[in-house]
Amino acid sequence: MYLGFDLGTSEIKAVVINNSGSIIATANEPLTVQRPHPHWSEQDPQQWWQATLKVVEQLMRKIPQQWPQIQAIGLSGQMHGAVLLDNNQQILRPAILWNDTRSDTQCKTLTDKAPQLHQITGNLAMPGFTAPKLLWISENEPEIFARINKVLLPKDYLRLRLTGAMVSDMSDAAGTLWLDVAKRDWSDAILDACGLNRSHMPSLVEGSEISALLRRELAAEWGLSSKVVVAGGGGDNAASAVGIGAIEPGDAFISLGTSGVIFAVNDTFRPNPKSAVHAFCHALPQRWHQMSVMLTAASALRWLCNLLGTKEAELIAQIEQLSDAALQHAPLFLPYLSGERTPHNSPSATGEFHRLTHDSDAASLGYAVLEGVSFGLLDGLNVLREAGTQINQCSLVGGGARSRFWAQLLADILQIRIVCHQGSEAGGALGAARLGLLACGGNLQSVCKKPPVTAVYEPNPDRSDTLQYRYQLFQQFYRQQVDSTHNQ
DSSP states (O other): OEEEEEEOSSEEEEEEEOTTOOEEEEEEEEOOOBOSSTTOOEEOHHHHHHHHHHHHHHHHHHOTTTGGGOOEEEEEEOSSOBEEEOTTSOBOSOEEOTTOOTTHHHHHHHHHHOTTHHHHHSSOOOTTSHHHHHHHHHHHOHHHHTTOOEEEOHHHHHHHHHHSOOEEEHHHHGGGTOEETTTTEEOHHHHHHTTOOGGGSOEEEOTTSEEEEOOHHHHHHHTOOTTOEEEOOEEHHHHHHHHHTOOSTTOEEEEESSSEEEEEEESSOOOOGGGTOEEEEOSSTTOEEEEEEESOSHHHHHHHHHHHTOOHHHHHHHHHTOOHHHHHTOOEEEOOBTBBOTTTOBTTOOOEEESOOTTOOHHHHHHHHHHHHHHHHHHHHHHHHHTTOOOSEEEEESGGGGOHHHHHHHHHHHTSEEEEETTGGGTHHHHHHHHHHHHTTOOHHHHTOOOOEEEEEOOOGGGHHHHHHHHHHHHHHHHHHHHHHHTO
């Protein structure tokens, strides 16, 4: 048996698989985000660990016979977060998350201090990345910055609690802006521009390699062998790619989680920072990937449901009953509740509803949100294509993969085939478990095979003209927002 943890923003998920890759059990525990100031997004790492313990308790109850057979643990998690530790491995402040946009000014500072940034890291400096967060700390909380001994990413803080080792993997480390992505090693020049050096960084392994052993006392407490290994793991999207079998050049998937991602596998490092396309290491050796990333995806639907006092499944059911005429005249929504990355790189972008009338109801607002997120993904797909990445088919992963309506809408808007797989909602947790199996000597091709297909959605040509017209309005409304902001 192999255990995978996925530390998300809204929950921690866990999956147990067997030698053949079948999912034996799953568990999850919710998490909360704190926003003490505008543009801030933080979590207490202690909350992550407490949620992890609860997830383990769930699994021990669900599979009491199979649980002691766990041989390896893999880790996946939200990228870019900054966990700051002192000399005693104590947390210095709440972790600053990936969707925190306070460090916009520091991005400009870093770009000025490190003119080779784009060439080395393959990415623009954006507030979501880890490096600008540390510059913000140095300028605004210098007493904390002076006490920093180690900077860990979220999933790597879980590794510390599991093993006592401070280690990261290539895919997650690539999202810090401190990694030389082509060389798969820390960049001394970029670290120096942030007032840091290698001693502040964890050691690096590939995602499918062993990073450490589970702590003996924890293994005993959980009823597991003291020889349980913990794999390097991966950032959430790279781990999701392993889970969905996106491991070869040409493979691609869309993730509909808190954020929205289009992920394409490459066999070489192919940066295109000018369009805010991300170029990172994959969680597997000698592989890289490109991503377009939007900061608000399925979380926009969750936000709307909270406002309306309804559940997501209930709202989706109402949306599915809308007539074609209602869909054509529905409001339009800009999904920039947390700013945006690809392609706009604008932490100041905001969410907006347009073309509201007395006929606008909960279902039409819900449709506008699903469509707006899909249009945002189309923006990202277009710049990936401009960068030379051709995508004709995408697997669908994450919580949004549960909606057949949304999957068809994506096919219609993106004009590509959308494929859903068995267990695709498990996302990064399944990939983490697979990385654990690989760390124990599993064969790459057999372990990382694509899960069985459960549904295929082809573009509907009858909706093409309407959606293209609405997409043009979507783009126009964003341009109006930019113009109004510049004129203030």
